Amino acid sequence: MVRVAITGAGAICALGRNASEFAAAISSGRSGIGPIRSTDMSRVRFQNGAEVPDYSHTPYFDDRRADFMDRFAQFAVIAAREAVAAAAPEWTAELRENAAIITGSCVGGQSTEDIGFQEIYKHGRNRVHPLTIPKTMANAGASHISMEFGVTGPSFTISTACSSAAHAIGQAYWMIRSGAAPLAITGGSEAPFSCGILKAWEAMRVVSPDTCRPFSKDRHGMILGEGSAMFVLEPLEAARARGARIHAEIVGFGMSADASHITQPSAEGAARAMRTALRDAGLSPEQIGYINAHGTGTLANDISESAAIHAVFGSCVKNLPVSSTKSMHGHALGAAAALECLAAIVALRDGILPPTANFNEPDPECDLDVVPNHPRAAQVEYALSNSFAFGGLNAVLALRAVAH
Amino acid sequence: MSDDLIQRVLKVISTSKRIPPETVTIDSDFAQLNIDSMDAVEILFALENEFDISIPDDAVRGVRNVRQMCEGIDKLITDKASGPPAAQ
Numbered sequence: 001m002v003r004v005a006i007t008g009a010g011a012i013c014a015l016g017r018n019a020s021e022f023a024a025a026i027s028s029g030r031s032g033i034g035p036i037r038s039t040d041m042s043r044v045r046f047q048n049g050a051e052v053p054d055y056s057h058t059p060y061f062d063d064r065r066a067d068f069m070d071r072f073a074q075f076a077v078i079a080a081r082e083a084v085a086a087a088a089p090e091w092t093a094e095l096r097e098n099a100a101i102i103t104g105s106c107v108g109g110q111s112t113e114d115i116g117f118q119e120i121y122k123h124g125r126n127r128v129h130p131l132t133i134p135k136t137m138a139n140a141g142a143s144h145i146s147m148e149f150g151v152t153g154p155s156f157t158i159s160t161a162c163s164s165a166a167h168a169i170g171q172a173y174w175m176i177r178s179g180a181a182p183l184a185i186t187g188g189s190e191a192p193f194s195c196g197i198l199k200a201w202e203a204m205r206v207v208s209p210d211t212c213r214p215f216s217k218d219r220h221g222m223i224l225g226e227g228s229a230m231f232v233l234e235p236l237e238a239a240r241a242r243g244a245r246i247h248a249e250i251v252g253f254g255m256s257a258d259a260s261h262i263t264q265p266s267a268e269g270a271a272r273a274m275r276t277a278l279r280d281a282g283l284s285p286e287q288i289g290y291i292n293a294h295g296t297g298t299l300a301n302d303i304s305e306s307a308a309i310h311a312v313f314g315s316c317v318k319n320l321p322v323s324s325t326k327s328m329h330g331h332a333l334g335a336a337a338a339l340e341c342l343a344a345i346v347a348l349r350d351g352i353l354p355p356t357a358n359f360n361e362p363d364p365e366c367d368l369d370v371v372p373n374h375p376r377a378a379q380v381e382y383a384l385s386n387s388f389a390f391g392g393l394n395a396v397l398a399l400r401a402v403a404h
Numbered sequence: 405m406s407d408d409l410i411q412r413v414l415k416v417i418s419t420s421k422r423i424p425p426e427t428v429t430i431d432s433d434f435a436q437l438n439i440d441s442m443d444a445v446e447i448l449f450a451l452e453n454e455f456d457i458s459i460p461d462d463a464v465r466g467v468r469n470v471r472q473m474c475e476g477i478d479k480l481i482t483d484k485a486s487g488p489p490a491a492q
Contacts, residue, residue: 045458045461203445205448209462221461261440262442263441300441
């Protein structure tokens with residue numbers, strides 16, 4: 001089986017406009033959560049989110065190109081450009097023809113759709129903008145990435161709510177591992193800040209009125225986020241042969257379905273996904289040195305995830321740091337797992353475990369070492385990145401540090 | 405707390421949860437009625453429509469039974485009738 005290297009990473013989110021700014025923020029425990037400014041929040045009960053501050057397409061896309069792209073697709077291309085520039089693959093006609101693009105997104109361009117539907121329902125007009133459909137479709141991120149790089153191989157988008165990007169990265173990993181593709185651009189992107197979407201989240205009563213405090217006894221829910229992280233995956237040996245910088249290796253991928261409830265998580269389903277990832281990687285629980293948790297900061301997730309981690313890791317839990325970086329970059333839905341995969345890569349690569357920020361008080365029902373508030377220096381060889389979606393669809397990535 | 409208010413709350417619960425009206429009483433608790441968190445947010449949504457009120461998240465924490473729910477609705481209706489606080 002082919003070993004799979006991550007040779008490029010790109011990011012844009014509340015913590016920064018590139019992967020270096022993202023790494024600096026999570027490695028110092030800085031949160032990007034604050035008042036949402038990109039949309040009118042006067043009718044929304046909660047006010048805070050993790051927004052890309054002062055975003056404008058201008059430095060990234062000319063106006064005419066931006067006309068065709070919802071914010072979520074713009075984020076996808078921005079992160080992909082950085083990842084591809086960092087990987088600097090040796091493009092040949094054959095590589096462009098066979099490279100894969102697999103992206104994750106939960107709501108796609110629903111913000112564009114929200115604006116379009118206001119024309120019909122609120123303003124009484126009889127037409128919406130003709131680009132509403134191509135801007136709204138969830139695969140727009142993958143499509144624009146393919147056009148950006150002239151990549152014509154297998155390209156598609158996976159939408160599994162909060163696990164979307166993990167399912168996407170996992171598929172890309174398996175395609176490289178099996179030899180089905182020589183290179184993959186993969187990750188997730190999301191931009192959910194429009195009034196209609198925010199009102200729908202408000203109605204679920206899972207959004208915190210202040211900030212995101214995963215695993216803290218006084219947690220009051222999640223904080224929505226936006227952005228993208230994208231990666232370039234290649235066969236490890238080929239990457240080494242051409243002298244590429246290798247950020248980390250993906251060594252396993254596991255999936256499961258809870259088959260229990262449309263919103264309430266099941267510890268059993270989460271545990272099965274982690275066990276499946278370990279089995280796929282050929283690892284035993286005691287080899288894992290860090291978990292980047294799904295850690296949404298909701299009452300239900302954090303208890304269920306803690307129980308799942310205890311079930312899988314048993315007595316190893318005592319020496320297993322588990323943190324939720326959603327406390328800093330928010331819950332970016334279909335991009336969440338990509339940002340969190342990047343957080344795990346940074347931890348393995350730089351030897352600094354990102355903390356769970358905004359943590360106030362231990363919860364006996366979340367009895368984990370959550371790396372509270374302060375980053376921790378630690379050289380870890382293997383890490384997991386957990387994603388457990390609404391709808392009970394779970395995906396877990398296993399990553400390995402690369403010795404330099 | 406009026407009997408009319410109680411009857412309307414009971415009806416909202418039975419309609420939302422799609423259970424026979426006679427199974428819901430002022431003394432029912434949510435666990436007995438098998439009301440999970442998603443059922444609860446649907447019931448709150450229906451109560452907001454029924455009484456034309458807004459039920460804040462922090463008002464529902466700790467509400468575990470129908471009586472507490474009726475008391476909370478009663479308070480929100482009373483607060484609404486007395487109008488918003490005068491501008492400072």
